[in-house]
Amino acid sequence: MTSVGSSIISALNAGSGIDTSALVSNLVKATREPKETAITSRQTLNTSRISALASAASSLDTFADALTEVLSGTAYTGTASSNDASIASVSLLSGGSPTGLPAQLTVEQLATARVISSGATSGATSSTAIGTGSFTITSASGETTTITIDSTNNSYAGLASAINATNSGVTARVVTDATGTRLVFKGETGADNDFSISVTADDSGSVLAGLGWDGANSGTMTSTSAPQNAKITLDGVEYEFASNSIDGAIPYLRIDLNKAAPGTTVTLSMSQPTAGLSDLLKEFVDAYNTLMKALNTATSTGTDSSTAGVLNGVSGVRDMKRQLAAITSTPLSATGAYRTLADIGITTNRDGTLTLDTARLATAMENDPEGVTNMVNPKVSTTVNPGLSTLMDTVRDNIQKDNGPLKLAQERYAALAKDFTKQLEDLDVKMASYEEHLTGIYSAMETRLSALKATQSYLEQQIEMWNNSSN
Structure with a gap:
């Protein structure tokens, strides 16, 4: 006969042992997965927005910088x-x-400079000793530079190197030719840049003793050029x-x-610019439209949330598109018949892209080529005549300014990224605590079931003994 206790234990599978570890794991997984999926889904969207905003800002930088570089080249400045x-x-x-x-x-x-040459010393080389003492250069304004000649620089090359290291405005070089070796001294060009040389030699018969020059040639020093403007x-x-x-x-x-x-x-x-301004404006419109189409894709509403652009609804990008769309109506010049891009045939479409009316541009270039050129690329950019590249720089700076919509959007999504990471960390802590709690509950249950099983065994033995006795 099957006892009631045996039926209960069999139903609980206590006889073969309950796998409490797998049971706890499955319960934790069932609780964790929907919460984790919700967080990671929002985290993925936020990461995509951060990347898209950075890409939009970088594309705008590239566009503005490239325009400035092109317009500053000789093809458009002459x-x-x-x-x-x-x-x-x-x-x-x-x-x-x-x-x-x-x-x-x-x-x-x-303009010429003072040049003084010493007499050639036959048989000497650049390393030949010239004697010790001091060598002083005095400029026309009275400034002096004194060099001490000792064992460390006692040679033609040593003195020349010491003079060149002073940055006094006088340079020296050693020249060796068929007649021998000499020193040549040269000042800066200009009438006010004359100089004189005075020496104090330890040996009156040394080469050094003959290097002085006070405005008059001597047997050892000759001026070959006078300073003039x-x-x-x-x-x-x-x-x-x-x-x-x-x-x-x-x-x-x-x-x-x-x-x-x-x-x-x-x-x-x-010389006049060799490249056509018309070609430049066509390239500008094409490059601008590439940027705007990328922004339109990123902000598209789509048929539903699953097909909407990653930046749909982001105010910072809406502001960026609004400011870019206004460039065709923003004055580039305060005077003349042509003052805006719209005046020469570049207009903004409803989707923010640009259209170039080539016939209208050609008419403008024919009527006033200098006026159109100065409007688009003035020789000197001013507040009232900024030119196209300066206007784009200004628009870029306004879009990316601190506390502007774009920067605030980037900061908001960066803060959300940190928050989602924190939520996942908190979920890990909560699930670890929940797992520990369930493990405790099912461990206690297993202990009680084991005790019940022991009691069942005892009762079954007693019943069997009673049945045997009655027989």
């Missing part, structure tokens, strides 16, 4: 030129474009400069004087 580079050559300086060109230049005289005439006005490289005669233009040619006029000018 190049400086001289019709006789053997007399004077020119190059552009950074910061702006030259004004007042073309200009007429005459080079009356080159460069003299030029620029558009009929006479100027003098201490150097043959002149940066201050025409703004943003360096003039290098190569030889004097009194009576010969050199024309300095700026």
Whole structure:
């Protein structure tokens, strides 16, 4: 006969032992999975938004920087030129474009420097000793530089190296030819950059003793060049400069004087840009549309939440698109017939992309090529005439400014990323505690079932004994 106790134990499977470990594991898993899935789903979306916002900001940076680089190139700023580079050559300086060109230049005289040569010593080399003592250079303004000559620099090369290390404005070199070895000293160009040399020699018969020069040639020292300023005439006005490289005669233009040619006029000018501004604007529209289409995809509403763009509803990106869409109506120039991109045929579509009316642009370029060029790429950007690259830089800076919608969105999603990580960490702690709690409950149950099983065994033995006795 089957007892009631036996039926209960059999139903609980106590006879073969309950796998409490697997039971607890399954219960914890069933509790954890829906909560973890909800957090990780939101975490994945948030990570995608962080990546998309960073990509949008980076794309805007790349677009603005590329535009600035292109417009600053010689293809759109022009190049400086001289019709006789053997007399004077020119190059552009950074910061702006030259004004007042073309200009007429005459080079009356080159700037020169004081050059003094010592007498050649037959049989000497650069390492030959010249004697100890002191060597003093005195500039025209009275500044002195004194070099002590001892065992460490007692040679032609040693003295030359010591002079060059002082940065006194005077340089020295050792020259060895068929007649022997000598020292050549050279000052800076310009009439105000003369110098003299005085020496104090320990040995009056040494080479050093003969290196002094006070303005007059001697048996051991000869001046081969006197200091003088460069003299030029620029558009009929006479100027003098201490150097043959002149940066201050025409703004943003360096003039290098190569030889004097009194009576010969050199024309300095700026060549017109070789690349077409129309081609640049077409490329600008194409590149801009690539950026805007990517933003449109990222912010699309889709048919439902599963197909919506990852940045749908993000205010920072809406603000970014709004500011970009306004560039066609933003004044690039305060004067002239053409002041905005819209005036020359570039308009904003409803989706934020741009359309270029090539016929309208061609008409504008034909009617006022200089006005359109100065509007898009002024020689010097100003508040009222910023030009296209400066406008894009300004828009970029406004979009990415601190406390702006884009920055605030990035900060918000960064904070959410930390919060989701914390939620997962908290879930780990809670599930560990829950698992420990369940393990305790089922361990106690298993203990009680084991005791019940022992009692069952005892009762079954007693019943069997009773049955045997009755028989």
